[in-house]
Structures are given as structure tokens and as C-alpha cells.
Amino acid sequence: xxxxxGHMYPDLLNLYGDIGNIVALKKRCEWRKIEVEVKQISLDxxxxxxxxxxxxLGGGSDREQKIVSDDLKNKKGKNLKTAIKDGLTxxxxxxxYQLLGExxxxxxxxxxxxxxxxxxxxxxxxxxxxxxxxxxxxxxGKNFKMVGFENHSGKTFLVKMExxxxxxxxxxxNGEDKTEGCIxxxxxxxxxxxxxxxxxPEFADILIExxxxxxxxxxxxxxxxxxxxxxxxxxxxxxxxxx
Amino acid sequence: xxxxxxxxxxxxxxxxCKIAGKGxxxxxxxxxxxxDPNLIKKLIxxxxxxxxxxxxxxxxxxxxxxxxxILSANGKKVVYNKEGANMKTGLATALIKSSNFFGNxxxxxxxxxxDEATMLIIIEEVQPNxxxxxxxxxxxxxxxxxxxxxxxxxxxxxxTLPQDSIVLLNADEPFTASIGDEIKSKVFYYGIEDNIxxxxxxxxxxxxxxxxxxxxxxxxxxxxxxxxxxxxxxxKKRPNPHFKATNIFLNEEGINFDLHYKDKVFTIxxxxxxxxxxxxLLTAISTxxxxxxxxxxxxxxxxxxxxxxxxxxxxxxxxxxxxxNLIKNPIGFESTLNMLSxxxxxxxxxxxxxxxxxxxxxxxxLWDVNLESFLSKTKVNYIVTSGLRAEDMAVRLKYAxxxxxxxxxxxxxxxxxxxxxxxxxxxxxxxxxxxTSLYDINKYFKIQEAKK
Numbered sequence: 001x002x003x004x005x006g007h008m009y010p011d012l013l014n015l016y017g018d019i020g021n022i023v024a025l026k027k028r029c030e031w032r033k034i035e036v037e038v039k040q041i042s043l044d045x046x047x048x049x050x051x052x053x054x055x056x057l058g059g060g061s062d063r064e065q066k067i068v069s070d071d072l073k074n075k076k077g078k079n080l081k082t083a084i085k086d087g088l089t090x091x092x093x094x095x096x097y098q099l100l101g102e103x104x105x106x107x108x109x110x111x112x113x114x115x116x117x118x119x120x121x122x123x124x125x126x127x128x129x130x131x132x133x134x135x136x137x138x139x140x141g142k143n144f145k146m147v148g149f150e151n152h153s154g155k156t157f158l159v160k161m162e163x164x165x166x167x168x169x170x171x172x173x174n175g176e177d178k179t180e181g182c183i184x185x186x187x188x189x190x191x192x193x194x195x196x197x198x199x200x201p202e203f204a205d206i207l208i209e210x211x212x213x214x215x216x217x218x219x220x221x222x223x224x225x226x227x228x229x230x231x232x233x234x235x236x237x238x239x240x241x242x243x
Numbered sequence: 244x245x246x247x248x249x250x251x252x253x254x255x256x257x258x259x260c261k262i263a264g265k266g267x268x269x270x271x272x273x274x275x276x277x278x279d280p281n282l283i284k285k286l287i288x289x290x291x292x293x294x295x296x297x298x299x300x301x302x303x304x305x306x307x308x309x310x311x312x313i314l315s316a317n318g319k320k321v322v323y324n325k326e327g328a329n330m331k332t333g334l335a336t337a338l339i340k341s342s343n344f345f346g347n348x349x350x351x352x353x354x355x356x357x358d359e360a361t362m363l364i365i366i367e368e369v370q371p372n373x374x375x376x377x378x379x380x381x382x383x384x385x386x387x388x389x390x391x392x393x394x395x396x397x398x399x400x401x402x403t404l405p406q407d408s409i410v411l412l413n414a415d416e417p418f419t420a421s422i423g424d425e426i427k428s429k430v431f432y433y434g435i436e437d438n439i440x441x442x443x444x445x446x447x448x449x450x451x452x453x454x455x456x457x458x459x460x461x462x463x464x465x466x467x468x469x470x471x472x473x474x475x476x477x478x479k480k481r482p483n484p485h486f487k488a489t490n491i492f493l494n495e496e497g498i499n500f501d502l503h504y505k506d507k508v509f510t511i512x513x514x515x516x517x518x519x520x521x522x523x524l525l526t527a528i529s530t531x532x533x534x535x536x537x538x539x540x541x542x543x544x545x546x547x548x549x550x551x552x553x554x555x556x557x558x559x560x561x562x563x564x565x566x567x568n569l570i571k572n573p574i575g576f577e578s579t580l581n582m583l584s585x586x587x588x589x590x591x592x593x594x595x596x597x598x599x600x601x602x603x604x605x606x607x608x609l610w611d612v613n614l615e616s617f618l619s620k621t622k623v624n625y626i627v628t629s630g631l632r633a634e635d636m637a638v639r640l641k642y643a644x645x646x647x648x649x650x651x652x653x654x655x656x657x658x659x660x661x662x663x664x665x666x667x668x669x670x671x672x673x674x675x676x677x678x679t680s681l682y683d684i685n686k687y688f689k690i691q692e693a694k695k
Contacts, residue, residue, distance in 0.1 A: 020610030
């Protein structure tokens with residue numbers, strides 16, 4: 001078996017150690033003897049996403065998000081939308097997540113167009129939502145807690161979309177409705193940095209499994225010893241969630 | 244007559260901190276500032292000589308230490324926030340400690356390292372005649388927001404300087420150098436011109452040309468985004484430095500290089516180690532030259548200068564050799580690892596990561612460090628992880644391919660030091676704490692010292 005990971009705009013969307021998500025996906029495949037290839041997808045990418053099993057988008061600064069927004073609108077958007085509708089697995093963090101929504105409206109009023117696959121919109125606020133975050137999630141029939149770090153001033157509102165989880169500690173999508181992230185088909189958007197996957201290995205494995213299933217049909221992942229990851233997650237939850 | 248009541252209050256707090264056995268690098272200032280918000284401005288106005296401010300992500304503390312020593316060697320009495328407390332309260336504390344009980348400040352120079360985010364306020368109060376900027380890297384992003392915002396803030400602060408002030412900028416670091424295009428002060432640049440091998444790093448901050456927005460290309464990279472860059476589209480390039488370092492020679496004993504200024508060449512020798520200390524030395528010496536200090540005074544000071552506590556400090560734990568070095572962001576961490584690997588000796592590491600406010604609450608940056616490259620080329624036998632985020636660090640090591648059976652986890656700094664000493668036979672111990680972890684580590688050594 002082989003998993004092809006597409007790292008989208010690695011030179012533009014590369015804030016906050018999100019590269020750790022690629023490291024986690026890669027290692028968790030290698031430990032299971034699943035072959036992995038990581039393709040860098042940037043402004044010069046010419047394919048139509050049929051060569052990719054799992055796509056990753058991180059966050060970037062405002063200027064870089066503008067470049068990405070233009071590139072999606074003018075070049076890659078159509079093919080990417082088709083691939084997503086066909087079941088491409090996508091993990092999008094923070095800025096990358098916002099870009100999959102319909103638009104981002106800054107505090108000053110200017111609008112940055114998104115891909116529009118998520119029925120969600122984001123509006124700038126003058127309060128930065130920074131801090132540790134704990135959510136409870138129910139993905140692919142599994143119920144578990146996730147821990148991470150959020151850092152955004154955009155407030156995201158979902159329109160009849162399923163959130164990734166419910167906020168226990170922190171702000172999540174907007175600091176108002178207790179939702180965090182978004183799920184649509186095999187697309188997962190979230191504000192969780194940390195990076196999110198190494199400390200939440202259940203989530204990492206769901207992404208790997210979903211992507212491989214689309215390619216190979218039935219897939220069962222060999223269980224790994226995640227006691228260190230779980231110990232880390234539990235100690236943080238214990239620290240942050242005051243009873 | 245007591246001039247400033249707030250100074251007295253601050254001094255009393257300082258005294259009580261001493262009695263309580265606490266460092267008190269910020270608290271006396273904090274309390275005195277609440278009694279008199281204009282305290283810094285008032286005390287600074289009593290100083291007639293040079294006022295130097297240093298800011299940037301990495302190298303502030305060593306650079307300001309060097310500059311303060313150069314000024315002292317030139318016969319000046321210097322106020323200097325040497326504990327590295329670089330927010331407003333830390334600066335007020337340094338001034339209070341330098342004042343007598345009557346609010347008199349008998350000093351004739353100021354050297355302040357200043358936190359990037361507080362530059363605007365501090366420039367207004369200090370009115371420096373020279374501002375030095377080292378570099379901009381991702382550091383504690385959760386406190387500052389994004390890097391672009393930090394650079395903008397510093398630029399805005401520099402625009403408030405009087406026109407006859409001097410700004411000294413790093414030509415090799417594109418964010419820092421671009422500030423020179425837009426400010427009104429007299430701008431000088433420093434930079435390296437040498438074909439020394441750069442540091443292999445994850446943390447390359449891509450920089451775009453401020454004129455046309457095209458991506459910069461590099462002829463040479465020294466570390467991170469520092470190097471010789473140019474814009475292939477509009478031709479904008481790294482400014483030609485006024486102060487240049489060439490013929491660089493590095494080993495575990497120290498640094499030698501040539502410094503060029505105008506038509507002169509000076510030979511520099513130092514006991515500091517590592518490529519990033521070449522920048523610190525170059526910056527401090529350039530400042531000394533701009534302040535018209537005689538070169539002999541400068542070179543002697545630099546040659547005798549020893550690293551400060553926690554900055555590549557050599558020590559012993561139970562008779563085993565150890566080096567302590569502060570790591571607070573990806574590039575600092577990588578440079579340290581790079582240097583350790585060049586020693587070609589088996590190592591044991593103690594990495595201590597806290598997530599207190601001063602450290603930055605977010606520890607994601609550990610994943611921006613190229614540990615994979617370091618571990619693949621270096622013999623590391625054991626790693627103890629410590630601090631509030633000991634487990635996070637251990638997970639990072641696991642995913643970098645380190646055998647988890649050789650990782651020991653403990654949140655206590657004291658236990659961690661005992662553990663590493665226990666595990667060590669012939670290896671060199673490297674203790675790598677982030678900011679507030681360094682305090683915990685130092686506390687251990689102070690207690691050991693007191694027991695002797």
C-alpha cells in the first residue's frame with residue numbers, strides 16, 4: 001500500500017509548526033510499513049489532484065493567504081473541488097481551513113474569496129483567540145477528546161455544516177457557539193495547532209484510513225503503541241480542564 | 244529631599260525581594276511604575292550620555308552585554324538590564340537598582356535590550372541616540388501575532404526617532420534590512436561576506452521583495468533567512484553593508500574574523516562560539532565604532548568577554564562536563580544542535596520546555612526544529628525531557644526517530660538534572676532549557692553552590 005500526501009503551499013502556508021502534521025502522518029504510515037510519498041503542491045503545480053490521496057493545508061500570514069486565494073480562484077479551484085466531491089481526504093488548519101470556506105471578510109471590510117467547498121464564512125474580529133483548546137469529537141464513529149492550541153482573530157460561522165467537535169476549553173470556530181472546525185465529506189477543517197496530529201493520534205489514523213480506503217477499498221490499520229501520545233494528551237487535558 | 248518617591252518604593256521592593264531570595268528582575272519596577280507611570284522617562288532624563296537600544300528576536304542579550312562592556316571599558320558608568328528582563332517593568336527595575344535612595348542616578352550611558360512588542364513605548368521614553376536591530380524570526384507567536392506584524396510595529400516605533408539618531412541594521416536578514424528603506428534616521432548596515440557553511444534549517448522564513456512582491460532568491464544562506472539575497476524581478480538586493488565580517492574561523496574554543504569598515508580591517512578574536520555569535524560580535528563592535536570608541540578598547544573587551552549565564556555556559560554536574568544553552572525558538576534550537584553536533588562527541592541531552600507567559604504558551608515551534616537531521620548525524624545516548632511540556636518534547640523526539648526507551652520524562656528540573664547525571668558516563672551533557680526553564684535550572688545550580 002502507498003499513501004501519497006499532498007502538502008499544499010508548503011512555502012506559503014507554513015506557520016506554527018504545522019509541518020508536524022506531515023511528520024506524524026508519514027511516521028504513522030512508516031511504522032506500519034505503508035509506503036509514503038509527500039508531494040509539494042505550490043503555485044507551479046500542474047496536475048488535477050488525482051495523484052493525491054491526502055491533502056494538507058496549513059495556515060499563513062495575511063499576505064500569503066491572499067496569494068493562495070488568487071491561485072485557488074484562477075488555477076486550482078475547479079480541479080480541487082472536483083477531487084473533494086469525489087472523496088479526497090483533506091486536513092486544513094487555521095488559514096487553510098478559512099480558505100476552504102466561502103469568504104474571509106477582514107475587519108476593515110475587504111473580502112478574500114475562498115474555495116467555497118465548506119458552507120462557512122469567516123469575519124475578522126479585533127479580539128485574537130489565543131490559547132490552549134480542548135474539544136470533544138465524534139469522527140468516523142469514534143468518540144474522543146482532542147487537545148491543541150488556537151491562534152486566530154477570524155470568527156468562522158458554519159451554515160448547516162457538521163462541526164469537527166464541541167469546545168470544552170477555548171474558543172473554537174468563533175468563541176460564541178461552542179463549535180470547533182468543520183467536516184464535509186472527507187474534508188476536515190480545524191483551528192487546532194499544536195500540531196494537532198501527533199498529540200491526537202486517533203485523528204491522524206482516521207485520516208490515513210479514510211484516504212487509503214478511497215484508494216484500496218477495505219483497509220484495516222495495524223494498531224500502534226500510542227501510550228506516550230496518550231500520556232501527553234491526558235496530562236494536558238488534566239492541566240487545562242479545571243473541575 | 245527625596246526626588247522620586249516611586250524610586251524608594253521600588254528600592255524597598257528590591258530589598259524585600261533580596262531578603263525573600265527572589266531575583267526581582269521585574270517586580271520592583273512593576274510596583275514603582277504603578278506609583279509613577281512616568282518613572283522611566285524621568286530617570287532617563289538624568290542621563291546625558293549615549294543611549295543604546297537593542298531589539299530583534301535572537302542575539303539581544305549577548306549583543307547588549309557586549310555593548311555594555313565596551314562602554315564600561317571606555318570609562319562610562321552604564322545602566323543595563325543585564326538580567327534580560329526586557330519589558331517596561333524590567334527596564335524600570337534596572338533604573339531603580341542603579342539609583343540611590345534619593346532618586347539620583349549617577350550614570351552616563353544606557354544599554355537596554357527591548358522586547359520587540361514594547362519598542363514604541365520605550366523609544367518614546369528613552370529617546371535613544373542609537374537603535375540596533377539583530378534579526379526577526381518566529382518567536383513566541385502567540386504573544387506577538389505574526390512576524391509581519393512585529394516588523395511593522397518596530398518600523399512604526401523607529402519612525403518616531405529624531406532624525407539625527409542612528410539605526411544599525413542587519414543587512415543579511417531581509418525583514419530587518421527592509422526597515423532601512425522607510426525610516427528617516429541615519430541607517431548603517433552590517434553583514435557577513437564569507438563562504439562559510441550555513442546551518443541546515445527548517446525555519447526558513449520566505450521573504451518577498453518589498454518593492455515588487457516577487458520571491459527573493461539567495462546566492463548564499465548563513466542560517467534561517469539570513470544570507471545574500473536579491474529579487475530576480477526588480478533587482479532589489481541585500482544592501483551593501485558598512486561593516487563586514489570576512490575570513491570567519493569557528494571552533495569549540497572560539498571565533499576569529501576580520502571586520503571591514505571604510506578602508507580599515509580589524510582582526511577580531513572572541514571566546515564566544517557558534518556562527519550566530521559572529522553576528523552578535525559584529526553588531527556590538529559596529530555599535531562601538533559608531534559611538535566613536537577607540538578600536539583597541541573594543542577589541543580588548545571583546546576578546547575577554549565570557550558568555551553570560553545560560554548562554555553556552557560551561558559547568559559540571561557531579562563532576563561530569565555540561566554545557567547549558569538557552570533555546571527559545573526554532574532557529575536558536577537548531578543553531579545549538581548544529582554546534583553540538585560539530586563537537587563530534589557522544590552526547591546526553593536534557594531538554595526542558597515550559598509554556599509560561601514569557602516562554603510563549605504555544606509549543607508548536609518544537610516541530611519547526613530539524614531534530615531529524617541532528618539525530619541522524621550525531622551520537623546521542625539518552626535524552627531527559629523536563630518542564631511543564633516534558634511530554635510534548637518527548638513526542639517530538641519519538642517522531643524524529645529517537646528510541647523512546649532512551650527518553651526519560653520528568654516535569655521537575657531538579658529530578659531531570661539528577662537523572663541526566665546518573666545516566667551519563669563519558670558523554671558530554673547538554674542542558675537546553677527554554678526561557679523560564681533556565682530559571683529552574685539555575686536555581687538547582689545555586690542551591691548546589693550554596694551547599695558547598
